[in-house]
Amino acid sequence: MARQTQRPVTVTKEIDWSDVAHLPKKSTASHAMVAAANPLAVKAGYxxxxxxxxxxxxxxxxxxxxxxxxxxxxxxxxxxFMTYYDAKTHKVxxxxxxxxxxxxxxxxxxxxxxxxxxxxxxxxxxxxxxxxxxxxxxxxxxxxxxxxxxxxxxxxxxxxxxxxxxxxxxxxxxxxxxxxxxxxxxxxxxxxxxxxxxxxxxxxxxxxxxxxxxxxxxxxxxxxxxxxxxxxxxxxxxxxxxxxxxxxxxxxxxxxxxxxSAALCKGYHLYVVCTPDAPSGGVGLQEALGLLSHTDIDRRNADDPKAWLEFAEASRLAYADRDYFVGDPDFVKVPVTGLLDPHYIAERAKLIGDKANPQAPSHGNPKGAPSYSMDATAEPGGTTHLVIVDSKGNAxxxxxxxxxxxxxxxxxxxxxxxxxxxxFSFSPQAYDNTPAANAVAGDKRPRSTMAPTLVFNQKGQFVAALGSPGGSSIQAYNLKAIVALLDWHMPVDQALALPNLVAHGTLFLSDPFPAKVSQGLKDLGVTLTPAEHEESGLQAIIKRGNYYEGGADIRREGTAVGF
Structure with missing residues (x-):
């Protein structure tokens, strides 16, 4: 496209960048906002x-x-992976x-x-x-x-x-x-x-x-x-x-x-959540949100152990499906439609009980699903995230x-x-020669948990942009941010700073929770283990009326600034 003549990128006068270590984790702005994991990078974008x-x-x-x-x-x-919103065409x-x-x-x-x-x-x-x-x-x-x-x-x-x-x-x-x-x-x-x-x-x-x-x-x-x-x-x-x-x-x-491609967009309560499709982590995140829509988590809050139980059980079920079925759709059949089918999700959500299941959930059997072997992917961390809204409303x-x-x-x-x-899965197949969906192949893209997310209201208007690094824990980090922002209506900095609970298989890895919540979870069958995974690095921007509220995770060095 033709480029317009623009004034050069120069150092701005509105923000004191001399002490980047003390830039805010949260800020508000009426025109544009950027949040990323390092202040020098934020300054460049700003x-x-x-x-x-x-x-x-x-x-x-x-x-x-x-x-x-x-x-x-x-x-x-x-x-x-990038998810982009064009404010003029409303295309995601x-x-x-x-x-x-x-x-x-x-x-x-x-x-x-x-x-x-x-x-x-x-x-x-x-x-x-x-x-x-x-x-x-x-x-x-x-x-x-x-x-x-x-x-x-x-x-x-x-x-x-x-x-x-x-x-x-x-x-x-x-x-x-x-x-x-x-x-x-x-x-x-x-x-x-x-x-x-x-x-x-x-x-x-x-x-x-x-x-x-x-x-x-x-x-x-x-x-x-x-x-x-x-x-x-x-x-x-x-x-x-x-x-x-x-x-x-x-x-x-x-x-x-x-x-x-067109983003993968699905309804969640009063919102529409958009992510990339497979092989990204968007499929797993969308399924987890679908499962939570069958709970009353939106009528609870961050101090309620039952809310975190619902969060954990939905996470476990979504992870079980994601680990088994998701790979590069150019090489394997990923049953996205089946996994996100309302009937399938409703049946799967019945497994969320009043107490934690002591057994690790197995994958489900969505419509159109092939048979794969169990996955053997390590998924370490080493990732970052950024969110931006420009003065025209593009995100x-x-x-x-x-x-x-x-x-x-x-x-x-x-x-x-x-x-x-x-x-990729180091083991390409099971003992019976059943292949892993995420096995290595020439020209294939490995499965990812990364799921850069955009949220809209039912009129298609921008609500939020968010995402996180964290290896396989990204799905849980993003899910927490969405619930805290959309269901619990928390300020962005408080939402991102909430403890992380990663429920995957039989593990319940977490940051420290308040004693009352930890004991309440224990009474519900959830024993929290100190986190042994890459910490989150959530960045988020949410629209509040006529202004943007941006936030960066306290666990890393990021900042959010705007004008």
């Missing part, structure tokens, strides 16, 4: 919006900065930038010589772990359709930060000095260890001129600079290095195409990832490569 850019323009700028300042979570070497579109397996990938690529799954810590830093990155190509597609500012202008903030240096945040420092194997690869050591042999700490200034050069190339040539030419060759060379060399080729990279909800902490730990061009293929 300045784009102030310069007249669109929500998608801001998303491009934010992702470019996040790949620099939060490389443990996302980057141009990873993938993403899902963009799929999920990574793909190389054409020569095989179902047994994560099995050893004895046909047993290789250890995850070994697989995650291997060349086989990396899929063809899709985030940049997805953003390029969306920006061509919905952008206003010139593409090259959107990378200016990230390039400047990479060249001049940025202040290492406490969260990044904790990852640099943590225990994940990806932080101790040869490439990570080269990047994160200073000349004196010490690792970077919070408050240090870190420069990344290689990343600046990669962004300059992408700003000039688009995703082709990443998927063809010198950067692509460097990616292929890197994934072909031992241990466990991958099979990615230049043809795999050049052939990558993001996908665009973006985007979850973006490199999979595990610092992806595979392998770097090219100043950025980490993803380890997204470890999101």
């Amino acid at each position: 300045d784009v919006l102030k310069a007249g850019g669109s929500a998608v323009d801001a998303a491009v700028a934010i992702q470019a900065v996040l790949g620099l300042v939060e490389p443990q979570s996302s980057g141009i070497g990873g993938g993403a 579109t899902a963009y799929n930038g999920r990574e793909t397996a190389p054409a020569d990938a095989t179902p047994d690529m994560f099995l050893d010589d004895n046909k047993n799954p290789i250890p995850f810590k070994q697989a995650v830093v291997s060349g086989r772990a990396t899929g063809v990155p899709g985030a940049v190509a997805m953003l390029e597609l969306a920006q061509k359709e919905h952008g206003i500012l010139p593409w090259r202008q959107l990378f200016t903030p990230a390039i400047a930060l990479a060249e001049q240096g940025f202040t290492v945040s406490p969260r990044l420092a904790s990852m640099i000095n943590g225990h994940s194997p990806e932080a101790y690869t040869e490439d990570a050591i080269r990047y994160f260890v200073k000349a004196n042999g010490e690792r970077y700490q919070a408050g240090d200034i870190l420069k990344n001129p290689d990343y600046a050069n990669s962004l300059k190339a992408i700003s000039e040539k688009g995703s082709a600079a990443l998927l063809t030419g010198a950067i692509a060759q460097a990616i292929v060379d890197k994934v072909h290095q031992a241990p466990l060399a991958g099979s990615m080729t230049m043809a795999d990279l050049a052939g990558y195409r993001p996908k665009e 973006v909800s985007m979850t973006t990832t490199v999979e595990n902490i610092f992806g595979s730990g392998r770097m090219v061009g100043g950025f980490f490569l993803n380890n997204q293929l470890t999101d």
Whole structure:
């Protein structure tokens, strides 16, 4: 589309960005709002919006900065899902930038010589772990359709930060000095260890001129600079290095195409909730909401143990179906219609009782469902989320990832490569040779729990944008935010700060709850176990009358600002 002449992206005067650590977790605005996991990224998106850019323009700028300042979570070497609302046409579109397996990938690529799954810590830093990155190509597609500012202008903030240096945040420092194997690869050591042999700490200034050069190339040539030419060759060379060399080729990279489709939209109480379809986590989230619609959770509140029991039991049932049935619909039959059929959900909801079922729920049998083997996917965390509403009312909800902490730990061009293929089931089939829906295959996209969400009222008017990182726990985090915002009508900061309860199988992992709620849950058969999963990083924007209320999760370093 033709680009309008816009004033340049400049540092705004309305907000004091000198002390980013103390920017608000919650704010209100009448025209536009942005919330993301790092204040430097939020500033980049905010300045784009102030310069007249669109929500998608801001998303491009934010992702470019996040790949620099939060490389443990996302980057141009990873993938993403985006749900987009066009305020003029009222159309809700899902963009799929999920990574793909190389054409020569095989179902047994994560099995050893004895046909047993290789250890995850070994697989995650291997060349086989990396899929063809899709985030940049997805953003390029969306920006061509919905952008206003010139593409090259959107990378200016990230390039400047990479060249001049940025202040290492406490969260990044904790990852640099943590225990994940990806932080101790040869490439990570080269990047994160200073000349004196010490690792970077919070408050240090870190420069990344290689990343600046990669962004300059992408700003000039688009995703082709990443998927063809010198950067692509460097990616292929890197994934072909031992241990466990991958099979990615230049043809795999050049052939990558993001996908665009109508969003998966379903009613929930007085609202319409929109997510991406499979292989994203949208299907599981939509089923969980459908199950909750058969309870009275909307007449309860966050201090009510019975409300959390209903939440947990609906979560368990939805997870059981999602784990069993969801994969890449281009390769396996995903019974989305059957899973979300009102009759099926009503029957499934009858399993939600007055006390927790002591047994893990099994998957159901929705109409049109094939037979698959039980899944064996690890689904670690290493993801981030952002939400944006621009001055025209267009909205973006985007979850973006490199999979595990610092992806595979392998770097090219100043950025980490993803380890997204470890999101496939390591075991491709059961003992009876029944295949897993999420087994590896060439050109296939691994299943995801990411479910960037937009909410509308029954008139089709924008209500909210939300989402979270968190590995397999994303479904529970998003579900909590939706219930707290829509059913319990909580302020956005309080809604996101609520304890997380992840009920999956026989596990009830949670943050600390008030003693009264914990005891009440125990009386209902739910014994809470301290969380052992990636913490949430929820971001949300909700429309309150004639203004927006934005919020960022207290568990991470994000902020929400608007004008």
